[in-house]
Amino acid sequence: MDAMIQLIHVSKWYDRRPALSDVMLEIEKGEFVLLMGPSGSGKSTILRMLIGEEQPDEGQLFVQGKNVTKLKRSEIPYLRRKVGSVFQDFRLLPKKSVFDNVALPLIVQGVSEKDIRRKVTEALRAVGVEHKRDQSPSSLSTGEQQRACIARAIVNGPVVLLADEPTGNLDPELTGEIIELFKLINARGTTVVVATHNHHVMHQVNCRVISLMQGVVLPERAMPERVGV
Amino acid sequence: MRRLFYLVREAWANMRTNRMTTIVAILTTAFTLTCVGIFLLIYVNLQHAAGWLQEDVKIMVYLEDRLSRDGRLQLELMLKSDRMVGSVLYISKEQALTEFRTQFPADSHLLEGLGENPLPASFVVTLAQSFRSPEAIKEWVEQVQTMGGVAKVDYNQQWISLLAELIGYIELAALGVGILLSAAAVTIIGNTIRLALFARREEIEILRSIGATGTFIRVPYFLEGAALGACGSALSLGILKVGFELFRQQVQFISRFSEMEGLISFFPLSACLALVLAGTALGFTGSVVSLLRVGEGRV
Numbered sequence: 001m002d003a004m005i006q007l008i009h010v011s012k013w014y015d016r017r018p019a020l021s022d023v024m025l026e027i028e029k030g031e032f033v034l035l036m037g038p039s040g041s042g043k044s045t046i047l048r049m050l051i052g053e054e055q056p057d058e059g060q061l062f063v064q065g066k067n068v069t070k071l072k073r074s075e076i077p078y079l080r081r082k083v084g085s086v087f088q089d090f091r092l093l094p095k096k097s098v099f100d101n102v103a104l105p106l107i108v109q110g111v112s113e114k115d116i117r118r119k120v121t122e123a124l125r126a127v128g129v130e131h132k133r134d135q136s137p138s139s140l141s142t143g144e145q146q147r148a149c150i151a152r153a154i155v156n157g158p159v160v161l162l163a164d165e166p167t168g169n170l171d172p173e174l175t176g177e178i179i180e181l182f183k184l185i186n187a188r189g190t191t192v193v194v195a196t197h198n199h200h201v202m203h204q205v206n207c208r209v210i211s212l213m214q215g216v217v218l219p220e221r222a223m224p225e226r227v228g229v
Numbered sequence: 230m231r232r233l234f235y236l237v238r239e240a241w242a243n244m245r246t247n248r249m250t251t252i253v254a255i256l257t258t259a260f261t262l263t264c265v266g267i268f269l270l271i272y273v274n275l276q277h278a279a280g281w282l283q284e285d286v287k288i289m290v291y292l293e294d295r296l297s298r299d300g301r302l303q304l305e306l307m308l309k310s311d312r313m314v315g316s317v318l319y320i321s322k323e324q325a326l327t328e329f330r331t332q333f334p335a336d337s338h339l340l341e342g343l344g345e346n347p348l349p350a351s352f353v354v355t356l357a358q359s360f361r362s363p364e365a366i367k368e369w370v371e372q373v374q375t376m377g378g379v380a381k382v383d384y385n386q387q388w389i390s391l392l393a394e395l396i397g398y399i400e401l402a403a404l405g406v407g408i409l410l411s412a413a414a415v416t417i418i419g420n421t422i423r424l425a426l427f428a429r430r431e432e433i434e435i436l437r438s439i440g441a442t443g444t445f446i447r448v449p450y451f452l453e454g455a456a457l458g459a460c461g462s463a464l465s466l467g468i469l470k471v472g473f474e475l476f477r478q479q480v481q482f483i484s485r486f487s488e489m490e491g492l493i494s495f496f497p498l499s500a501c502l503a504l505v506l507a508g509t510a511l512g513f514t515g516s517v518v519s520l521l522r523v524g525e526g527r528v
Binding site for chain 2: 110
């Protein structure tokens, strides 16, 4: 299998405190991976590095064969267009409708009006909030807001979907629904990496789990079956 | 198309969201540009007046009383044959006296007691179009002054020189004030853009995370800066026009200056457009400076 994400001897320090220590990691194309660990273990640091928001102090990162550490500043937006991001706090623009929020990545890329309408409708349908397209995010429930955020992340067909604590603000029932959504997205061929400290998530998905503790990758748990829908 | 529409809409949304700062920025920009405009208006009108005076320059060649009729005719012929001379008009002593009495009826009694007409005969000379530069006039006057039968040569060059000097000073003042106030306008607009950036920092973060380029993020702010500059300069032109019309009305009321009314004029349309463009450029510069200062220029 092809490696979609590779971290080679990656280290990062914040004020001389190690956030990541010599991390070696490889995630295959089409894999569903859980990055587990308590707060401060380095999960979010890895995700931020994968979209070029931060640079490692040592080591190299590759996304779809491209060395992220060697990218010019002007090339980073193009990397982010291939990597969808889902956040714990949703990060939806409050003054725009759900449709406009989801359309944003396509507008940024200069996609035609017709394609925007088609792709946004498809994405909203896939996450189950098509009926809320004209409403403002503040009128949506937290679960719906997270669905809208996921729709925005997948609307331009990214090769990787990164989710940083996507269920942090959701109750167990909604957590289950969101994880099911990630499974569906993964089933369509997108590599999904979910960073979470919530152990319930681990029980809801049968996938590879990478555990982090104080910036160090722990030996992987044996969960050989890949998610398949 | 949607991208362009989005960028314009974002710029408009920025201005509407920060309505108060937008209004303050437009008003202060308009005020500073009005100050620059006043200097420009004075400068343009003085230039116009100087040009008019230069066009209207008349040289008075006063003749000696003892000059015979033949001598006068010979001198007139010489002047008319000079390629630098456009026209020559002879004014006899009697004509000069009549003209004096017409122009200064209250003072005509002053000449009564003198018995003999003290006013000299003269030629009123207008130089040809291509010889009306201050240097050419001076050279010609010096040459004529040495001719036999000529008592004195007089012309209004002193006024022209004085006006030229005044225009020079106003030009310098306009330049100095222009640079200072333009810098002020750039700073004001720059700060408005910084406030807009601060208010929308979360939105900028989101745009970055979904792959927006630095240019895409910056364009609405560039548009906002340019729009603020354009609105400010258009408003300043409005203020200047109102002020100019009020001044013209005052000039009309004061009969001594009523002739001046035809001499003063507002900026032509091309200059108005140039001023609005200059305001737009200042606003654009303000947003560029602001975006570079907060680091957005290197997104």
